[in-house]
Amino acid sequence: MAYTTINKPTDYFNTKLYAGNSGTQSITGVGFQPDFLWIKRRTNAGDHNLVDVIRTSDKTLISNDTGAEYSNNTITSFDSDGFSLSGSDGALNASSNDYASWNWLASNTTASNTDGSITSTVSANTTSGFSIVSYTGTGANATVGHGLGSTPSVVMVKRRNGNSWWYVRHTGTNITDGHVFLNTTSTASTQSTSIIGLSSSTFSLGTEVSVNDSGGTFIAYCFAEKQGFSKFGSYVGNGSTDGTFVYTGFKPAFVIMKRTDTTENWLIKDSVRDTFNVADKRLFANLNQAEGTSANGSIDILSNGFKQRGSDIITNASGGTYIYMAFAEAPLVGSNNVPATAR
Secondary structure, eight states: OOSSSOOOOTTEEEEEEEEOSEEOOOOOSSSSOOEEEEEEEESOOOOOOOETTEEEEEEETTOOOOOOOEEESSSSEETEEEEESSOOOOOOTTOOOEEEEEEEEEOOSEEEEEESSOEEEOOOOOOTTEEEEEEOOSSEEEEEEEESSOOSSSEEEEEEOOOOOOEEEEEGGOOOOOETTSSSOOOOEEEEEEEEEOOOOOEOOOOOHHHOOOOOOEEEEEOOOOOOTEEEEEEOSSSHHHHEEOOSSSSEEEEEEOSSSOOOOOEETTTTTOOOOOOOEEEEOOOOOEEEEEEEEEEEETTTTEEOOSSSSTTOOOTTTEEEEEEEEEEEETTTOOOOOOO
């Protein structure tokens, strides 16, 4: 039996919770220097802040908004075991407020990539199947190198220098050129002029200005599935509290899911905010609202996947179709033969 080479998923993805202090602080305990950092205020409403090593830590994009990149002036650095903050920005570091940060490792470096017709700047981790890609659009059909060495299942693109929707090409939609939009509740649809192809070296672009406007600057987050670490797929709900089970092959640390056959929010779950089953805390990638709880939208986080424990249409409507992205806390069994345990 072949085992995953990633025995410690927390070397590549980790969730870190912290309390704001309206001053200067270093958030440690991530376990690596993050290259992609996603922060959400839990206590009160606040935008999702997404930053990365290519755009630098002070440049923010917001997953719940269409706006251009801006300087947050609060995330001052990516550090060897986390990141540093300075200031009292309510979305990032306000006193008496709690925050969740989701951290991904790419390569801690950047490199020029000429695999596509557009030269890109890439920070790629071929072991974990994650890369950050920056490029400038041409307005004509083109290809962009992603650096993964394997075909991504998910590519998320956002324009940096202008307003645009977040285009997400997810193979789990099971439709030709199937896309969803991270900042909205919209259904999955065919987008034949946006991200129109995926290969082991590049993703292909059409002429849609939100992904390839001439002279526009863009960032892409690319994810290729890796056994024991990440899983990107789809499931069908059954409308029951004894809900659909989704096999991932690992104990999930982070799951984001979206209904695709009708309008619905992007629900985010993780095993650090919810330390035992059922996991009922909820944040939404397309909304700025504070963290809430809902038994109807709850899941069990299991040693080999996750199981719906509510009948909420957001996660488990009878006959509803859903896509998900999941990252591991522990592999089911790694090469060291240490099994993941149930909660």
